[in-house]
Amino acid sequence: MPPAPAVPTVRGRLTAGAPLAPLVWFKSGGPAQWLFEPADAEDLSDFLRALDPAVPVMALGLGSNLIVRDGGVPGVVVRLGKPFATAIALDATTLRCGGGASGILVSSTARDAGIAGLEFLRSIPGTVGGFVRMNGGAYGRETADVLVEVEVVLRSGERQMLPVSALGYSYRHSALPDGAVVVAATFRGEAGDAAAIQAEMDRIAAAREASQPLRSKTGGSTFKNPDGHKAWQLVDAAGCRGLSLGGAQVSEKHTNFLLNTGTATSAEIEALGEEVRTRVKASSGVELEWEIQRVGVRA
Secondary structure, three states: OOOOOOOOOOOOEEEEEEEOHHHOOOOOOOEEEEEEEOOOHHHHHHHHHHOOOOOOEEEEOOOOOEEEOOOOEEEEEEEOOHHHOOEEEOOOOEEEEEOOOEHHHHHHHHHHOOEEOOHHHHHOOOEHHHHHHHOOEEOOEEHHHOEEEEEEEOOOOOEEEEEHHHHOOEOOEOOOOOOOEEEEEEEEOEEOOHHHHHHHHHHHHHHHHHHOOOOOEEEEEOEOOOOOOOHHHHHHHOOOOOOEEOOEEEOOOOOOEEEEOOOOOHHHHHHHHHHHHHHHHHHHOOOOOEOOEEEOOOO
16 A cells, blocks of 8 residues: 555545445445545535545445455545435426435435336435446336436546436446546436335335345445346356355355355455356356455455
């Protein structure tokens, strides 16, 4: 890890050597050289404009689809806190949400406003910033289907409004540049009945509860579904259900989930994922692609 860089003065909160393990679902990994929780978008913009352009910047949402390596993350990790956890109905079909709003907050606000079509966001364990960047999706829908436009702060500090067409969306991928932070997004659904929307949210929640290890230290879906395949079926067919390495284990309940059973290092979790990829390739000839982001340096 290089020496910690000098950082500008901010109105928000800036913490040196901040532990990241408590902030991510796997509860493993090393610290951030700097953790910055901006007071608002202007604070973030001013900070990035003044920060040496050579310093890497990474946004952190709820830390669900993420392995933070044990050596920690160089540069600055930006975490959008309470000032960005907002969701407001603009009209009968449109919501504007802060980059730190959770999928549950977005879908619940849509329900209260009688806006249908955003129920699937109830099941995405992340923030607006995360699922906009990853084109997060579930239950037959994805972010690209409902996003209108997004406000980002680029690594240079410049603020930009980008229409969905500028994001280059594909499966679990966008063309948002590295270091860009999503500070707000506008979503559009359709007029609906609040009770019917709630029923659909309940159905999605029950389906997740039945199929996924929600009460475990996990990172969510580990591998992308390859064309024509379900990742979990390939993992299962390769004999990896329950496979473990140190404190890391492939979930018995859903084989596309890795678990920290209590003491796993990030190195063990990542190595288990690579072992699964090796076994799936040998078993089916299919090369699984990580959906979980792996960031930072190895210890």
